[in-house]
Amino acid sequence: MSPGIIVLVCAVAVGVGLSVFKSRFDGRFRGTHPVRKAAVREQVESDADDKVRLTEDDLGVELGERATLLQFSSAFCAPCRATRRTLAEVESMVEGVRHVELDAESHLDLVRRLDILRTPTVLVLDATGAIVTRASGQPRKPDVIAALGVAVDHQPR
Template identity: 75%
Template structure:
């Protein structure tokens, strides 16, 4: 999984480009600097590994939180954001704006790079 960029902008699929998500939509508080939002499903093995990687990154980067959403329990949000598979990770900036999106199991380095872009606004 990589958080792709095209022509200096985040490559975001679906209707979530520029979408702002808050605690009401996510069911948890946003991080002070950024938030890693993971959409998972119960029998998804890559989701468990993704939970571990995102949790570790959130623990080592101050002001970053990790929220996991069960896709089956939140079908309205899944449809609104055009989530097609699990795991799907959204990286939100401090204001809750979606700045990166990727599907599949992430590499720690990719997550850290995407967080850097979210924190710096790039």
């Protein structure tokens, strides 16, 4: 077999592997992690391990009564527009949930504080502003609804 064919087969295999990996993890909600250098706000003593709480001052708008879907977007991001539609649709379905979209470029302090690496990134906040889960990439509607269920049921300890 010629070296050119071997290189071609390897390149195709790597491309397929990367696309499978990306589709498996893109837009999936995952647990939160300690946010580096975060200014933690309004911590409950027993919940002080690594919970970050965002406030109305951080977002510039009121939090949702039951939960908040916080989306970080950028101007030329096609998946951001689709994510906006999905989150707005879920917001209209679930009472007490608010969708807040922030331009990542205009809110670099929050982007750095929350370790946002790409757009769209969606953070699901509970009623107190604690980050319950997050997704990088375009989430699917059923995943958003499931994540909201966790946030709505989330009670600070």
